[in-house]
Amino acid sequence: QVQLVESGGGVVQTGASLRLSCTASGRTFNNLAMGWFRQAPGKERVFVGARGWLDSNTPYTASVNGRLTVSTDNAKNTVYLQMNSLTPEDTAVYYCAARSSRFVARGEGDYDYWGQGTQVTVSS
Numbered sequence: 001q002v003q004l005v006e007s008g009g010g011v012v013q014t015g016a017s018l019r020l021s022c023t024a025s026g027r028t029f030n031n032l033a034m035g036w037f038r039q040a041p042g043k044e045r046v047f048v049g050a051r052g053w054l055d056s057n058t059p060y061t062a063s064v065n066g067r068l069t070v071s072t073d074n075a076k077n078t079v080y081l082q083m084n085s086l087t088p089e090d091t092a093v094y095y096c097a098a099r100s101s102r103f104v105a106r107g108e109g110d111y112d113y114w115g116q117g118t119q120v121t122v123s124s
Contacts, residue, residue, distance in 0.1 A: 002026045002098050002113040009094060009118030012086060016122070020081040022096030022115055033104045034079040035111055036070060038092035038120075045095065050104035051079065059104055086122045093117040 008020040022034070035050035049070040050059055069082040079096060097111035105111070 004096050004098060004113055004115035006096050006115040006118040009120045011121045013123050014087055016086050017084045020094055020118060021078055023078045024098060031102050032098050033101055035097045036081045037095045040092040045108055047106040052102050052104050088122045088124050091122050093119050
């Protein structure tokens with residue numbers, strides 16, 4: 001089992017930056033890939049970005065347009081989502097997820113473990 005705990009969400013104004021953190025525990029992480037998803041009000045949960053613990057492959061959804069960056073700190077068992085130039089369209093609950101594979105994926109069903117989510121609200 002893998003436990004994921006997210007933090008860092010909050011209420012910010014348009015143009016601000018936030019960094020979300022997700023700390024994993026429960027097993028070794030050498031063969032885990034980590035993903036970030038978000039769910040806006042009234043919409044389905046969608047892929048944002050992902051990163052493997054051991055490789056630099058970091059696919060992102062096109063809508064983030066380089067404003068969001070996924071990184072990992074293996075020593076801290078933590079994956080980050082750095083979000084810059086936030087807009088109200090980024091308002092959502094953000095979830096981190098882990099999959100038992102070294103390879104990243106974009107599908108929600110590809111992930112085995114999920115955090116509880118952290119709310120990000122961007123005001124105009």
